[in-house]
Amino acid sequence: MIVSYRWLKRYVPALPSPQLVADKLTQLGWEIVSQETWGTWYQPVELVEIIGRIKHPNADHLSVVTVQRQNHSPIEVVTGARNGMVGDRVWYAPVGTHLIDGRVLENVNMRGINSPGMLLSAEELGFQAGEQDLWIWDGNEPLGTHFIDVIGGLDTVFEVELTPNLAVFGQSMRAVARDLAAAFDIPWHLELGDFVYDDATLASVDNREDCPLYGLVDFQIEPGKMTPLWLQVLLRSIGQRVIYPAVDITNFLLWDIGQPLHAFDADKVSGRIHVRRAFEGERLLTLDGVDRQLTPMDLVIADERQALALAGVMGGSATAVSRETTHILLESAHFNPSLIFQTMRRHQIFSDAALHFGKGTNPEAVFTAPWLYQHLLQDMGILQNIGPSQVVGTRPNPRHIPFHPEAIRRLLGVQWSDEEIAGGLRRLGFVQEGHDIIVPLDRHDVEGSHDLAEEVARLYGLDEIPTTIFSSPARPGQRSEEVAYHELIKNSLVAAGYWEVITRSFTSKARILRAGLDVPANVVEVANPLREEESLLRFSLLPGLLETIETNRARRDVPLSLFELAPVYVKGDQTQWQYEELAVVQTLEETPHYPKNYAPHLLDLKGVMEWLNERCALGLTWKQVTSGPEYMHPGRLLALYTADGTLVGYLGEIRPRIAQQYHAKRIGAWIMRVPATARYHRESHITKPLRYPEVVRDLSLIVPTTVSYNDIWQLSRQLDTDVLRSVAPIDHYRGDFGESWTLRLVFQSAERTLTDEEVDGVIAEFLQRLRPLGITMRQ
Incomplete structure (x- = not known):
C-alpha cells in the first residue's frame, strides 16, 4: 500500500516531519518498505x-x-x-x-x-x-x-507492507491517520456522515451470508466535466490513474476510507439489481477485456438479463461508466470476505477492490461512502439530482468485550494504570462503557484482552515494555507415548524388510473407485481444491499405496513390500475426525531371477502381522471369513479384531482384476486402524540362554475343515504350563480322511531337564482341549 504524507495531513494537520511519521509508523507496526519524495x-x-x-x-x-x-x-x-x-x-x-x-x-x-x-x-x-x-x-x-x-509542493510517499493483523483494518489513509493521531496524541479531523437511504425497490439479495449489506443509490450527473486538480494530485501521488470524475471519486474513497465502490451506467441496466450466485456456465466480459466463464461458487451482481459484475472483484464492460454517462447507480456493499477472496484467487483477478473486500471491510462504510460520494459530486459542481436509493440489510451492532486491565498488564509485564490503558484505547477509537470495551466495526481482528494488549503496546511503543528474562524449567524434549508407539510399529516393519512410503492426503473419487473402494457418505470434501485430483481427503491409505506400486512396477519389474502409517479422515455430524491407519502391501509373484529365488506368499504377510502383534502388543485376534471389503479376494481373507471384539481391519489378497490395474498379478494387503493410545511399554531386558536341552515332539492331527490354524494356536496359549516354548505348523496334507496338520511342539525348562512324563502330560492336556473342536490324533 502506498501512503501519501499530503493525504494524511488532510486529516492530521499537526503531523510532524515525514521522517518522524515514518519512525512512528514503524513503532505502530506498519512496516515501511521505502520512503520517497514525489513530484521532483x-x-x-x-x-x-x-x-x-x-x-x-x-x-x-x-x-x-x-x-x-x-x-x-x-x-x-x-x-x-x-x-x-x-x-x-x-x-x-x-x-x-x-x-x-x-x-x-x-x-x-x-x-x-x-x-x-x-x-x-x-x-x-x-x-x-x-x-x-x-x-x-x-x-x-x-x-x-x-x-x-x-499542486501543493513536494510530497513524501511511503510504501507500507501490510502485515495480516493490520491489513484487516488498515487499508485506508484514514486508518493510518487515526493511528498517527493516537500515537502523537494530536487532534485529527473526521468529517463523516451517513447517507439516508429511502425505501425504493432497486435491488434484492439472495443470501445474506454472501452479502450482509447492499446499498444502491441513483445519481444524475453532468457529463464531460474534469476531476478537480487536488483530487487528481492525490490519486497520482499513490500511483493511481485519473479517468473521469464518477470513477475517480470511487478510487479516491477506496483509498481514503477503505471502501470499494462500483458505479454502473444506469441507462445500461435492465430492471432491478439482483445479488446472486452465478449460473453454471454463465459468462461475463469484465472490464479488463477477458470473457470469463462463471460457476455457482461466484457471487455476481446481475440485472434481469445478465450478470453485470463479479461482486467485489471487477465490474463488467456492459455497464461501464464513460465520460458521457449522465445516470449512475452507485453500489456500496459489505460482502463475505472469504467468498470474495476465493473468487479473486479462482479467476486470478487481484484488483484493489478484491484485496480490500478479501481482507474485510467496515460495514459502516456502506452508509458513509455514498454520503462522501454525494458531497464530492456537489463540490465538483456536477451533481444534478439524487434519485431513489435502497439498502438491503441492517447495520450490525458493535461488539462488546470485557475490559480487564490487570490481564493486559500481566500479558505485557508493565505497571501502567487503568486510566493509561483505557486512554490509549480511546485514542485508537475504542470506547469504554462500564466494564466493557466497545470495538469499532472495522476492527474485525480484536476479540479479547490479548488483542487489546497488542493495541496498547504498539501505541505506547514496545520499547516502553521492560526487558525481562524468560524463566522456564529446562526439560529435555521427548516424543509422546503415541508417537513413540507409532515409531515402534514403523521400525518393526522396516526391520521385517518393508519400505515406508508417504502418499498424499488428498485424493479424488476416480482414484478411490479405481482401487475398488466405494466413496462413503462421510468422506471429507475440500471446499476449494487446487485441482480435481485433490477434491477429497483420503479415508483409506490403500489407493495411495497401490498407485506407488503402479509407479514403481511401470519402471522396473521388482518385488515390492511397502507400508504407510498415517492419518485418514472422515466427517462427523458437526466436525471432521482423523484416525491413524496402518496399510501394508506386498506383491505376491515370482520375478525373473537366476538362480530362482523364493516366491513371496500371503502367509509371509500373515507371519509379519503375527510377529508385529506380539512385538508391539497390538492386541489382535483374527479369524478367516468368507466375505469382506469388495476389493479383497473372498477366499483368502482374515478379519482382525481387538480384545473386546471390535473389527479393526483385514488381511488378505487384493482381487486380481484390481491388482492388474496397478501392474501386478497378485497383491497381499494388511489394512487396519491403529489404536489411538499406546498399550505397549517396552523395557530393555537381557535373557540368558537356557542350559537345559529342548524336547521336540511332532503331532499329526485330523482337523475339520471348519477349524482354522488360528483356533489351534489360541488353544496352545491357554495351556497351564511354562515349559512349552513354541508351536508351529510344519506340514499340511489333504486326503480321503480330510485335512491333516502336523505341528512341531518345542519344550524346554529353565530349571531342569524335562522327563518324558512331563512332556506327555502337556501333550495330553493339549489334545484334551482340542477334542471339543473335533480334532483327533492321526493314526
Whole structure:
C-alpha cells in the first residue's frame, strides 16, 4: 500500500516531519518498505505566457511559439499543438527536465529551428484538463510560478507492507491517520456522515451470508466535466490513474476510507439489481477485456438479463461508466470476505477492490461512502439530482468485550494504570462503557484482552515494555507415548524388510473407485481444491499405496513390500475426525531371477502381522471369513479384531482384476486402524540362554475343515504350563480322511531337564482341549 504524507495531513494537520511519521509508523507496526519524495520532476516546470506564434517555415503541422518567462528574455519553442495563442498562459519545461514518462528534455533542432525545452499538455504532466493539446492555465498565479507549487509542493510517499493483523483494518489513509493521531496524541479531523437511504425497490439479495449489506443509490450527473486538480494530485501521488470524475471519486474513497465502490451506467441496466450466485456456465466480459466463464461458487451482481459484475472483484464492460454517462447507480456493499477472496484467487483477478473486500471491510462504510460520494459530486459542481436509493440489510451492532486491565498488564509485564490503558484505547477509537470495551466495526481482528494488549503496546511503543528474562524449567524434549508407539510399529516393519512410503492426503473419487473402494457418505470434501485430483481427503491409505506400486512396477519389474502409517479422515455430524491407519502391501509373484529365488506368499504377510502383534502388543485376534471389503479376494481373507471384539481391519489378497490395474498379478494387503493410545511399554531386558536341552515332539492331527490354524494356536496359549516354548505348523496334507496338520511342539525348562512324563502330560492336556473342536490324533 502506498501512503501519501499530503493525504494524511488532510486529516492530521499537526503531523510532524515525514521522517518522524515514518519512525512512528514503524513503532505502530506498519512496516515501511521505502520512503520517497514525489513530484521532483515538476520542479523545473514553470508558467509562461505566449507573446507570439507563427507557422513553421519548413513544416505545415508545426508552429514556432514565442513565450515570455519571468525575469528572462523571450524564447522560441517549436510545438505541434493546435491551441496556444497569444495571451494564453501555458506550462513550459526547460532543457534538462525529466518528464514522468522517463524522457529528459534536450535542446532539439526541429526542421532547422532550435527548440529549447517543451510546452506541455496536461497528459504529459500526468493529469487531465479536457480536450486540449497544450494545458491553457486560467489561474491567477504570476508568471514564473512553478507547477510543483500549484499542486501543493513536494510530497513524501511511503510504501507500507501490510502485515495480516493490520491489513484487516488498515487499508485506508484514514486508518493510518487515526493511528498517527493516537500515537502523537494530536487532534485529527473526521468529517463523516451517513447517507439516508429511502425505501425504493432497486435491488434484492439472495443470501445474506454472501452479502450482509447492499446499498444502491441513483445519481444524475453532468457529463464531460474534469476531476478537480487536488483530487487528481492525490490519486497520482499513490500511483493511481485519473479517468473521469464518477470513477475517480470511487478510487479516491477506496483509498481514503477503505471502501470499494462500483458505479454502473444506469441507462445500461435492465430492471432491478439482483445479488446472486452465478449460473453454471454463465459468462461475463469484465472490464479488463477477458470473457470469463462463471460457476455457482461466484457471487455476481446481475440485472434481469445478465450478470453485470463479479461482486467485489471487477465490474463488467456492459455497464461501464464513460465520460458521457449522465445516470449512475452507485453500489456500496459489505460482502463475505472469504467468498470474495476465493473468487479473486479462482479467476486470478487481484484488483484493489478484491484485496480490500478479501481482507474485510467496515460495514459502516456502506452508509458513509455514498454520503462522501454525494458531497464530492456537489463540490465538483456536477451533481444534478439524487434519485431513489435502497439498502438491503441492517447495520450490525458493535461488539462488546470485557475490559480487564490487570490481564493486559500481566500479558505485557508493565505497571501502567487503568486510566493509561483505557486512554490509549480511546485514542485508537475504542470506547469504554462500564466494564466493557466497545470495538469499532472495522476492527474485525480484536476479540479479547490479548488483542487489546497488542493495541496498547504498539501505541505506547514496545520499547516502553521492560526487558525481562524468560524463566522456564529446562526439560529435555521427548516424543509422546503415541508417537513413540507409532515409531515402534514403523521400525518393526522396516526391520521385517518393508519400505515406508508417504502418499498424499488428498485424493479424488476416480482414484478411490479405481482401487475398488466405494466413496462413503462421510468422506471429507475440500471446499476449494487446487485441482480435481485433490477434491477429497483420503479415508483409506490403500489407493495411495497401490498407485506407488503402479509407479514403481511401470519402471522396473521388482518385488515390492511397502507400508504407510498415517492419518485418514472422515466427517462427523458437526466436525471432521482423523484416525491413524496402518496399510501394508506386498506383491505376491515370482520375478525373473537366476538362480530362482523364493516366491513371496500371503502367509509371509500373515507371519509379519503375527510377529508385529506380539512385538508391539497390538492386541489382535483374527479369524478367516468368507466375505469382506469388495476389493479383497473372498477366499483368502482374515478379519482382525481387538480384545473386546471390535473389527479393526483385514488381511488378505487384493482381487486380481484390481491388482492388474496397478501392474501386478497378485497383491497381499494388511489394512487396519491403529489404536489411538499406546498399550505397549517396552523395557530393555537381557535373557540368558537356557542350559537345559529342548524336547521336540511332532503331532499329526485330523482337523475339520471348519477349524482354522488360528483356533489351534489360541488353544496352545491357554495351556497351564511354562515349559512349552513354541508351536508351529510344519506340514499340511489333504486326503480321503480330510485335512491333516502336523505341528512341531518345542519344550524346554529353565530349571531342569524335562522327563518324558512331563512332556506327555502337556501333550495330553493339549489334545484334551482340542477334542471339543473335533480334532483327533492321526493314526
